[in-house]
Amino acid sequence: MASTPDDSHDGAGDAPRELTQSESALETARRQLYHAASHLDIDPNIVERLTYPKKIHEVTIPIERDDGTVEVFTGYRAQHDSVRGPFKGGLRYHPDVTRDECVGLGMWMTWKCAVMDLPFGGAKGGVAVDPKELSSGEIERLTRRFAQELRDVIGPNQDVPAPDMGTDPQTMAWLMDAYSMQEGETTPGVVTGKPPSIGGSEGREEAPGRSVAIVTKLVCEYYDRPLEETTVAVQGYGSVGANAARLLDDWGATIVAVSDVNGAMYDPSGIDTAAVPSHDEKPEAVTKYADTVISNDDLLTLDVDVLVPAALGNVITNENAEEIAAAFVVEGANGPTTSAADSILEERGVAVIPDILANAGGVTVSYFEWLQDINRRAWPLERVNDELDAEMQSAWHAVRTEYERRDVTWRDAAYIVALSRIAEAHELRGLWP
Ligand code: NAD
Numbered sequence: 505m506a507s508t509p510d511d512s513h514d515g516a517g518d519a520p521r522e523l524t525q526s527e528s529a530l531e532t533a534r535r536q537l538y539h540a541a542s543h544l545d546i547d548p549n550i551v552e553r554l555t556y557p558k559k560i561h562e563v564t565i566p567i568e569r570d571d572g573t574v575e576v577f578t579g580y581r582a583q584h585d586s587v588r589g590p591f592k593g594g595l596r597y598h599p600d601v602t603r604d605e606c607v608g609l610g611m612w613m614t615w616k617c618a619v620m621d622l623p624f625g626g627a628k629g630g631v632a633v634d635p636k637e638l639s640s641g642e643i644e645r646l647t648r649r650f651a652q653e654l655r656d657v658i659g660p661n662q663d664v665p666a667p668d669m670g671t672d673p674q675t676m677a678w679l680m681d682a683y684s685m686q687e688g689e690t691t692p693g694v695v696t697g698k699p700p701s702i703g704g705s706e707g708r709e710e711a712p713g714r715s716v717a718i719v720t721k722l723v724c725e726y727y728d729r730p731l732e733e734t735t736v737a738v739q740g741y742g743s744v745g746a747n748a749a750r751l752l753d754d755w756g757a758t759i760v761a762v763s764d765v766n767g768a769m770y771d772p773s774g775i776d777t778a779a780v781p782s783h784d785e786k787p788e789a790v791t792k793y794a795d796t797v798i799s800n801d802d803l804l805t806l807d808v809d810v811l812v813p814a815a816l817g818n819v820i821t822n823e824n825a826e827e828i829a830a831a832f833v834v835e836g837a838n839g840p841t842t843s844a845a846d847s848i849l850e851e852r853g854v855a856v857i858p859d860i861l862a863n864a865g866g867v868t869v870s871y872f873e874w875l876q877d878i879n880r881r882a883w884p885l886e887r888v889n890d891e892l893d894a895e896m897q898s899a900w901h902a903v904r905t906e907y908e909r910r911d912v913t914w915r916d917a918a919y920i921v922a923l924s925r926i927a928e929a930h931e932l933r934g935l936w937p
Pocket of ligand 1: 712739740741742743744745763764765766783784788800814815816817836837838863864866
């Protein structure tokens with residue numbers, strides 16, 4: 505599948521299946537909520553409200569298959585919190601999509617949007633379907649009918665979906681078209697992650713990888729490590745991994761390893777990242793370009809300054825956390841570090857920069873896309889990248905302030921920033937009626 509500018513991606517989210525076998529996305533999201541709340545003086549009634557989603561929509565989606573039979577799928581949209589603005593988050597097409605998964609991942613989106621200080625809340629949705637088993641025409645019919653079923657609860661001021669696992673810019677184009685036809689007016693701001701020719705933003709696809717690179721640069725600056733003297737290993741060479749690796753390479757870092765599902769290319773003298781095709785350019789070809797191939801497990805424990813896990817969730821576990829030799833882990837994927845591994849890395853003094861900050865470039869440029877759509881303007885790429893840089897610096901500054909003030913981990917600091925902002929908005933708005 506081509507790489508997807510998902511917002512979990514609108515950020516939070518590779519699935520619970522990528523977190524831990526024992527902990528679901530919902531359990532993780534609640535644990536993180538309670539943990540952040542324990543550091544703050546927040547009204548417990550607000551924490552109680554945030555434990556639950558505002559609404560969960562469950563719909564049935566009948567479609568005519570190419571052979572003339574009718575099949576019915578189940579779709580969801582879980583809207584967690586909108587105190588700071590419209591709900592925002594991806595729509596995924598995957599057989600394992602469930603109601604609870606959508607709730608948990610929607611909560612992650614609330615934290616991710618808040619840490620970036622975007623005027624959005626969190627949501628997640630999807631259809632329990634294997635898109636690989638449907639033709640393009642069937643996926644289009646599924647998407648249009650799903651859009652119709654959700655029409656009353658989405659919209660530029662209500663809830664703005666985006667691509668996620670199994671969905672892509674074309675899916676968003678169909679969704680936007682179906683919504684617009686029913687509304688009687690072209691409404692590009694109803695979804696983000698669209699192709700630029702119909703209101704998508706320049707730079708959206710590269711944004712999560714770009715934010716990973718920006719955050720890596722900021723971390724190195726913070727710890728007085730010049731990028732020119734920094735070695736980096738990147739797991740996954742897709743949208744997030746390849747874009748992050750190439751930017752860091754351009755900015756002077758030495759990328760010593762990159763990988764795909766087949767294994768890792770390793771060159772301690774530095775890889776020419778532009779010469780290695782990304783997943784989108786030529787799927788799973790990394791090892792074909794390598795003189796030395798190592799395993800993905802070995803990549804994780806290389807003696808480098810920065811490790812960027814940018815493929816899957818749950819790759820840094822209690823089994824390998826003791827062996828991680830990097831000084832910094834910058835989370836490109838969603839949930840690459842299990843909570844057990846997190847504790848081990850904390851004890852060992854490895855700085856872990858959390859996914860909700862590091863890969864939040866995706867949802868941030870989704871926000872820019874939404875702004876462009878509702879203002880009927882198109883920003884040039886340079887403006888998108890400049891504004892992304894400014895937003896990342898500002899989020900980094902807020903997280904760094906809490907990190908220094910409270911002597912917590914970087915992950916805790918990010919959740920503290922997010923929860924403080926959400927709690928303050930709830931406090932000011934109060935409980936209605
Ligand atoms: P992608 O499909 O573009 O690329 C994934 C890469 O990971 C490919 O190179 C693939 O070969 C590799 N890979 C797959 N299985 C692997 C394995 N077992 N071991 C090592 N490598 C493996 O995906 P992406 O969009 O870059 O997403 C990567 C991660 O980043 C996911 O966790 C995703 O949720 C998260 N994320 C993506 C975005 C986005 O907008 N693309 C935004 C935020 C977070």
